[in-house]
Amino acid sequence: MSVSDIKESYDEYADQMDRFEWIDSVILGRYRRARFGDVEGRVLDVACGTGTNFKYLPDSVDLVGIDISPEMLANATKQLAELEIDGNLKEMDAQELKFADDSFNAVISSLSTCTFPDPVAVLREMERVCKPDGTIRLVEHGRSDIGPMAKYQEWRADAHYEKTGCRWTQEPRELVSEAGLDVRNTNTGLFGTITTFEITPNQRDQR
Ligand SMILES: C[S@@+](CC[C@H](N)C(=O)[O-])C[C@H]1O[C@@H](n2cnc3c(N)ncnc32)[C@H](O)[C@@H]1O
Numbered sequence: 023m024s025v026s027d028i029k030e031s032y033d034e035y036a037d038q039m040d041r042f043e044w045i046d047s048v049i050l051g052r053y054r055r056a057r058f059g060d061v062e063g064r065v066l067d068v069a070c071g072t073g074t075n076f077k078y079l080p081d082s083v084d085l086v087g088i089d090i091s092p093e094m095l096a097n098a099t100k101q102l103a104e105l106e107i108d109g110n111l112k113e114m115d116a117q118e119l120k121f122a123d124d125s126f127n128a129v130i131s132s133l134s135t136c137t138f139p140d141p142v143a144v145l146r147e148m149e150r151v152c153k154p155d156g157t158i159r160l161v162e163h164g165r166s167d168i169g170p171m172a173k174y175q176e177w178r179a180d181a182h183y184e185k186t187g188c189r190w191t192q193e194p195r196e197l198v199s200e201a202g203l204d205v206r207n208t209n210t211g212l213f214g215t216i217t218t219f220e221i222t223p224n225q226r227d228q229r
Contacts (some may be wrong), residue, residue, distance in 0.1 A: 025115055028137055028187040029090045032071075035186070036093035040072045040100075050161070053211060054078045054132060057159045057218045063127030068116050068148060069134035070094075073101030076109070085109035086126070088116065116144045121151045128152070132161040135197055136188045145201035149223045158203070158221035162194035167214030194219070 055078045067075055070087030071094045087109060089095050095111050102109045114120055117140055129148045135141040148158050166172045179191045194217050198205060207220040
């Protein structure tokens, strides 16, 4: 799917995703809180969607969120208002972030690499805009490490991609490694389907 197909698809799903956010809180809330709950300073949420991560961030952060879908961003704007957070949301393609190098203390993203046409390029963009002493945090989904569950995912993968633009058997560890990122800490949960990362940006001369 192209970026514009994905944009259309998420424009269509935005209200539904917002309505079912309570299910996300029950299942994924603890992963989001554990990875994003201690970030500081100027924080970029890449592909922020309906703003699901916002409630897990400390009140003190200076938040910027980007997403390709205006409808997802409309829900994220409501989320900011409900949480009384003063964030700044922009429509933008994650593959070409319109921010200068070293702009953020923390770059976070969740359940997003599965939808980018070039996820490795996005991971490199995240590193570029993150300060060298900053941190990149990810909560991503992938193939289960439980055999029958992985088989089911593989069986449904093409149909799921056609419907949602999400490659749900894509393995986030492989992407992070291909992007050459320096993983400081990682863990996996929910039958191997969720992997979270704390990444230290490489120094600029090593990029
Ligand atoms: C599954 S949703 C995840 C949203 C949110 N991060 C969360 O954890 O709930 C994937 C998001 O990626 C966004 N997205 C997909 N491709 C994008 C791109 N090239 N640039 C920016 N956002 C993109 C979609 O619009 C959608 O909001």
